[in-house]
Amino acid sequence: MTIAKAIMVQGTSSDVGKSVICTALCRIFSNDGHRVVPFKSQNMALNSYITEDGAEIGRAQGVQAEAARVKATAHMNPILLKPKQDMVSEVVLHGKHYLDMDAKTYRNNFVEEVMPEIEKSVRYLQENYDIIVLEGAGSPAEINLKARDIANMRMAHLADAAVILVADIDRGGVFASIIGTLALLDDAERARVKGLVINKFRGMKELLDDGIEWVEKETGIPVLGVIPYIDVQIDAEDSLALSSLRLKKPKQGEFDIDVAMIRLPRISNFTDIDPLFEEPGVGVRMINSKSELGKPDVIILPGTKNTIDDLQWLKTTGLYNAVLALHKQGVMIIGICGGYQMLGDFLYDPDGIEGSGGTEQGLGLLAMDTTFMSNKKTVQISGTIVSTDETVTGYEIHLGRTTLKQETSPFMKLQDGRLDGAISHDGKVVGTYLHGIFHNRNLTRRLINEIRVYKGLEPIADDVKSDAELREDAYESLAQHVRTHLNMEQLYKIIQ
Known part of the structure; x- marks a missing residue:
């Protein structure tokens, strides 16, 4: 039996663009003729996605499934946490409501109990697809959380995935965030990091060349690409998107x-x-x-x-x-x-x-x-x-x-x-x-x-594109954008 290859996108922090890059990779691999599937073991999200069979998963994985041209299933996101009250979340297990649980109980008791269910989903995807695109959560270097972290390096080990570490240059300190993240990983974890990606870049790439050369020499890990900022029209995963450029408040009177x-x-x-x-x-x-x-x-x-x-x-x-x-x-x-x-x-x-x-x-x-x-x-x-x-x-x-x-x-x-x-x-x-x-x-x-x-006012007479057409346009545009700025030849070698 052929086991799927796996690539995992992790970040130096939350909101660096992991979900968007995973979405782009799903469409790129699909366009290249591969049976590709997204996966995120544990997702905390305010936005969810309902599959054809009524399972509830993180919206990001539903979107990534669409980009991969496969039907979304609960195997793609076995655990969904939906914040409900202070320090209490609804736990959705394999797409169905399980129970409401406080953070301490979840961390101390539930995490280890649920690992066999997560492993079951990973094995299913490995046996039925060519490539798994795994998405991490937050940062793999949160030392206060690592012992119970089931969304980052533990998943990379489980799926035998090469890790791509993504850093957001838009928020500043990009090289420090890369070096700091790698420094807080143990040897086995650091060995899994096969490539670096600098995301949300605005400006002249030539100004980054010295920094890229230095970070590659310092870490021994290649920078696979510098991806310019793009305002993608793709569903947001969580509340962080509420502060994105797209949702900044326009002044009253600017619009009809x-x-x-x-x-x-x-x-x-x-x-x-x-x-x-x-x-x-x-x-x-x-x-x-x-x-x-x-x-x-x-x-x-x-x-x-x-x-x-x-x-x-x-x-x-x-x-x-x-x-x-x-x-x-x-x-x-x-x-x-x-x-x-x-x-x-x-x-x-x-x-x-x-x-x-x-x-x-x-x-x-x-x-x-x-x-x-x-x-x-x-x-x-x-x-x-x-x-x-x-x-x-x-x-x-x-x-x-x-x-x-x-x-x-x-x-x-x-x-x-x-x-x-x-x-x-x-x-x-x-x-x-x-x-x-x-x-x-x-x-x-x-x-x-x-x-x-x-x-x-006069009604708008322009033709209306269907939502499906608009989403397809967005996936293709995103895939082309990322492919243009990412070394896909090197990425394929890493996956192999």
Whole structure:
């Protein structure tokens, strides 16, 4: 039996671009005719991805699977940690909710217990693919965490992977971060590092030549490439992306349509709004205070890992009353998943699923109630918008069952016969459990055009590309960019 070759991308710190480089390598290897598959043993992420069979994995691995042209499975990310409360995360094991666990219990007890499950996934991938692209987490040199680190060098040893160490020059100190990381690895770990990559470069590469020559001589490890900064239109993995260039707040008045998304403390699956950034004439702001809200055309309440806690936060900050006041002035309100639940009359938590239990009053903008339950819904879905009969696709990830009252109209009818979401009679308040709603580009364009007409602006007549086409364009563009600046011939030799 042929065992897959393995390459692992590790970083000198978090947010150096590991996920993006893994995505690029998945598409490059696929374009070169190899059966390639992504893998990350343990992922802590606020954004997740639902596979065809209803498994929940890190969004980065779902994206990488798409880039590799393979169906995503739970083997690609056997452990997903979703922060829920301070020092408590939901543990998703092999794509299914396992339990909520505090950090100390997870580190001291669970890590070693779960290693056989991780090994099982690695062996499966080794037996069914040509190349495994492994992604590390944070840095392999966190000496206070190394004893229980199952996401970096331990995985490299398990998969017999050559390691590429990525450093982010944009944040400064790139050579110090490389030397420092290597110095904190033991001999066996350091021997696995076969190449260095300098990422997010802006400027003249010639100015780096002396430093590259020095670091290669000092470490004996080749620099495989210097990759210029690129603003890739690919889903973000976690909350670090909220401070990226793409999400910097534009000034009000710069755009025809002003969209404000409330940055809830426990926000999740915020990639739902990504398509809005690409709509002509639309500005998107992330706000977390009443003073920042202003008077936008649209307010979005996103998903959250704890609806009741974040609803209480809305009340404490004054955003609760501010949203209600803007609704009376004709501002459109859209709630997704947890944000949808907040739009109702009451939220019931009899079993303490969301925390201490009890009842919380919602915004009362839609006549409905939500009761939280322990069974988690994770499924890809499709359906039709009731008012327009247009087809949409997306995915559900939620705890809780929402019941509409008699006077409330559902937003869409799902393919499996269920009704989803709700819409007010004037169409100014919309709620849905459908993550990825704006990735249905025709629906998004129609919504934006309706707002434009309401404001007395001309609708946009440009053709709309499908989300699948745009994602393919992004994967190909990223792959070409990385291939151009990475020594692929040397990388293939390293893998062999």
